[in-house]
Amino acid sequence: MLYSPWNLASGVNEFLDRITEKVAPPTILCIDDEALGLKIRRTVLERAGYHVLTAEDGPSGLSLFREQAVDGVVLDYYMPDMDGGVVAETMRRERPSVPIMLLSAYINLPADLVSLVDVTLLKGEGPQELLEKLRLMLGSRCASESGGAR
Amino acid sequence: MKVPEFNRTLRQLVALPILLLVLMAGFLVWQIVAAARAQEQLDHSDQITGQVQNLQNLFIDQETGLRGFQLTGDPVMLAPWKAAAGPIQLQFDSLRTLMADDPEQTARLNDLKSRYDEWQVFARGVLGKQPEAVVDPHLNQRGKAMMDGIRATARDLMLHETQRRRTEYDHARWLQNRELISLFVSIVVVGATLGFFTVHHVRAVSKSYLQQIDDMTEQSEALFESQQWFQTTLESIGDAVIACDNHGAVSFMNAVAQHLTGWKLDDARGHALEDVFKIVHEETRVPCESPVEKVRRLRTVIGLANHTVLIARDGREVVIDDSAAPIMSGDGEMIGVVLVFRDVTEEKRLQAALVSSEKLAVAGRLAASIAHEIHNPLDSVANLHYLLEEETDPEQRAEYLKLAQQELGRTMQISRTMLSLYREPKAPITVGLRELIDGVLLLLDRRMKHQGIQLETELTEALMVEGFPAELRQVFTNLIGNAIEAAGSRGRIRIRMEHAAAEELHGAGAVIEIVDSGVGIPSDIAPKLFQPFFTTKGATGTGLGLWVSMGIVQKHGGAIRIANSTDRELPGACIRVFLPARTLAQTETAGD
Numbered sequence: 060m061l062y063s064p065w066n067l068a069s070g071v072n073e074f075l076d077r078i079t080e081k082v083a084p085p086t087i088l089c090i091d092d093e094a095l096g097l098k099i100r101r102t103v104l105e106r107a108g109y110h111v112l113t114a115e116d117g118p119s120g121l122s123l124f125r126e127q128a129v130d131g132v133v134l135d136y137y138m139p140d141m142d143g144g145v146v147a148e149t150m151r152r153e154r155p156s157v158p159i160m161l162l163s164a165y166i167n168l169p170a171d172l173v174s175l176v177d178v179t180l181l182k183g184e185g186p187q188e189l190l191e192k193l194r195l196m197l198g199s200r201c202a203s204e205s206g207g208a209r
Numbered sequence: 210m211k212v213p214e215f216n217r218t219l220r221q222l223v224a225l226p227i228l229l230l231v232l233m234a235g236f237l238v239w240q241i242v243a244a245a246r247a248q249e250q251l252d253h254s255d256q257i258t259g260q261v262q263n264l265q266n267l268f269i270d271q272e273t274g275l276r277g278f279q280l281t282g283d284p285v286m287l288a289p290w291k292a293a294a295g296p297i298q299l300q301f302d303s304l305r306t307l308m309a310d311d312p313e314q315t316a317r318l319n320d321l322k323s324r325y326d327e328w329q330v331f332a333r334g335v336l337g338k339q340p341e342a343v344v345d346p347h348l349n350q351r352g353k354a355m356m357d358g359i360r361a362t363a364r365d366l367m368l369h370e371t372q373r374r375r376t377e378y379d380h381a382r383w384l385q386n387r388e389l390i391s392l393f394v395s396i397v398v399v400g401a402t403l404g405f406f407t408v409h410h411v412r413a414v415s416k417s418y419l420q421q422i423d424d425m426t427e428q429s430e431a432l433f434e435s436q437q438w439f440q441t442t443l444e445s446i447g448d449a450v451i452a453c454d455n456h457g458a459v460s461f462m463n464a465v466a467q468h469l470t471g472w473k474l475d476d477a478r479g480h481a482l483e484d485v486f487k488i489v490h491e492e493t494r495v496p497c498e499s500p501v502e503k504v505r506r507l508r509t510v511i512g513l514a515n516h517t518v519l520i521a522r523d524g525r526e527v528v529i530d531d532s533a534a535p536i537m538s539g540d541g542e543m544i545g546v547v548l549v550f551r552d553v554t555e556e557k558r559l560q561a562a563l564v565s566s567e568k569l570a571v572a573g574r575l576a577a578s579i580a581h582e583i584h585n586p587l588d589s590v591a592n593l594h595y596l597l598e599e600e601t602d603p604e605q606r607a608e609y610l611k612l613a614q615q616e617l618g619r620t621m622q623i624s625r626t627m628l629s630l631y632r633e634p635k636a637p638i639t640v641g642l643r644e645l646i647d648g649v650l651l652l653l654d655r656r657m658k659h660q661g662i663q664l665e666t667e668l669t670e671a672l673m674v675e676g677f678p679a680e681l682r683q684v685f686t687n688l689i690g691n692a693i694e695a696a697g698s699r700g701r702i703r704i705r706m707e708h709a710a711a712e713e714l715h716g717a718g719a720v721i722e723i724v725d726s727g728v729g730i731p732s733d734i735a736p737k738l739f740q741p742f743f744t745t746k747g748a749t750g751t752g753l754g755l756w757v758s759m760g761i762v763q764k765h766g767g768a769i770r771i772a773n774s775t776d777r778e779l780p781g782a783c784i785r786v787f788l789p790a791r792t793l794a795q796t797e798t799a800g801d
Binding site: 092093095096099100102103106137138139140142164165166167181182183184185186187189 | 577580581582583584585586587588589591592593595596599612615616655658659661
């Protein structure tokens with residue numbers, strides 16, 4: 060085996076990943092008013108090893124967010140009563156460190172909301188894309204947080 | 210000079226001469242009567258003089274008879290004495306009557322009478338004596354003295370009467386002179402008065418006549434100038450103007466009208482309007498009703514039908530927008546018709562472009578909402594597919610497959626619904642309004658839920674209208690979309706539908722009312738609502754929605770009214786759309 064600095068770094072990352080996975084799987088809060096879609100998404104995320112909390116509307120999602128330790132949020136935009144924008148804003152205000160992914164079938168998302176959240180993803184792009192982006196989002200957050208701690 | 214004043218002058222000119230002549234005649238009659246009376250007085254005096262003379266002669270006769278008897282003693286000699294006795298008595302009576310108005314003369318007459326009676330007594334004494342005693346000279350002397358007294362009295366009487374006559378004669382002469390002078394003076398006075406008066410009045414009439422001629426000349430000049438001004442103004446108008454008389458013969462065309470019709474005014478003048486102003490329907494090519502006839506029938510300003518094409522003399526065609534109005538005389542008689550029209554070919558083209566741009570915008574929004582609806586189930590299907598790949602448990606796989614099937618079914622249903630909603634027939638068809646509005650609400654459902662809108666609907670099942678469903682759906686998507694926007698977060702919207710009975714201005718049909726709980730329409734923007742490019746939504750609106758909706762509804766023969774709601778619970782805008790059961794919309798032409 061050749062120990063280049065690159066290999067070393069990726070090896071460390073992998074190791075760290077494994078540690079966090081094993082120690083405590085990241086908790087993801089999913090909020091979507093589409094009950095069936097939400098249920099299926101939960102299964103996909105759980106299969107990928109995440110601990111998943113679900114809420115079918117903004118207010119109940121926010122109360123879960125406050126009660127539980129959440130590592131990331133997957134948020135639908137278009138919901139009755141309270142849309143994803145309001146939910147994301149509240150979350151940012153309360154716990155700015157928690158990364159948020161906006162997942163929506165809505166094309167014309169407001170620009171300020173897009174810049175507020177970490178990642179946006181269009182519904183229908185497939186589970187691989189969802190998992191990849193979620194992993195990157197959590198990873199970059201963890202990295203920047205640990206960087207900040209040092 | 211006004212007519213009443215003129216009439217008064219005429220009356221004066223007739224009445225004054227008559228009055229003056231009557232006065233003059235009266236004056237002359239008075240003069241003549243006075244002269245006649247003086248003449249009567251003269252005749253009266255002459256009569257008295259004559260009778261006194263006669264009386265004297267009778268005295269002489271009696272005296273002569275008495276002398277003869279005295280001389281001869283013959284009773285025959287007494288004949289004249291006897292003959293005169295009766296007439297003398299009569300003469301005295303007559304004179305007494307004539308002199309009744311003159312007491313002095315009457316006194317003299319009485320004196321004469323008493324002297325005469327005295328003499329009579331004396332004479333009878335003489336006649337009773339013997340003939341020889343009669344010749345007594347003393348007696349004779351006495352008789353003579355008595356008779357001399359009588360004669361003297363009669364002469365005195367005569368003298369006085371003569372004097373009186375002279376006085377009366379002088380008076381009569383004076384009256385006659387006065388009469389002549391009066392006649393002359395009154396002729397001069399009346400003549401002068403009439404002359405002066407007539408000259409004065411005729412001069413006033415003539416002055417006023419000249420003044421009126423001046424005024425009329427001035428007025429006709431002003432009239433000419435104002436006519437020139439109107440002519441120039443009409444010539445300068447940017448729209449085409451054609452005026453024609455009551456029988457539809459062209460009497461005026463301005464430059465624009467000459468250009469658009471291809472007729473010169475000199476050629477067109479007197480021609481029937483139908484020859485000069487040939488108009489047909491843009492699509493059907495059916496000649497339009499003559500505006501002159503229509504105006505004559507309705508006696509009001511009319512706008513001509515849409516899609517009117519004017520065919521010029523050289524065959525050129527322009528789409529025109531026009532109106533026709535009656536020309537009324539001062540007393541309300543219709544004396545002609547004026548047409549004002551303009552070339553709107555370019556405008557129509559522009560409008561068509563705007564309509565199709567709005568259609569594109571609508572299509573874009575529709576695509577976005579379809580994408581949104583379909584992406585949710587598609588996302589689930591993709592997720593299920595991913596799970597199926599990794600799943601080995603057959604039970605679990607079956608569950609995933611079932612869910613995938615369900616979501617695919619939902620996707621297809623959505624796409625089918627949308628397609629059926631937007632498949633547009635070529636000719637108007639019967640549209641169930643409830644179905645149509647339900648479809649629109651389905652499409653807007655997510656948006657309403659998103660805003661937490663509370664929706665109340667009272668949709669009647671059986672209301673059907675004729676029309677183009679996709680266009681009508683565009684109308685209601687627009688109107689309900691506006692209501693959602695106006696109602697805001699957690700607002701309310703009420704959609705009601707009712708049958709509209711036939712009225713004077715429209716046939717039977719349906720009215721759809723959409724009321725929201727927003728702030729209503731400010732009065733300053735109300736008139737602009739249906740103008741193209743007017744929007745209150747800033748950059749997010751095209752400003753064409755209501756304008757196009759109005760166009761579609763009008764094409765169907767309906768109407769849109771926007772007002773503020775009077776319902777306290779829903780104080781926002783109230784939009785009422787009337788759609789006739791039988792549409793006026795024509796079959797779509799190719800390429801539309």
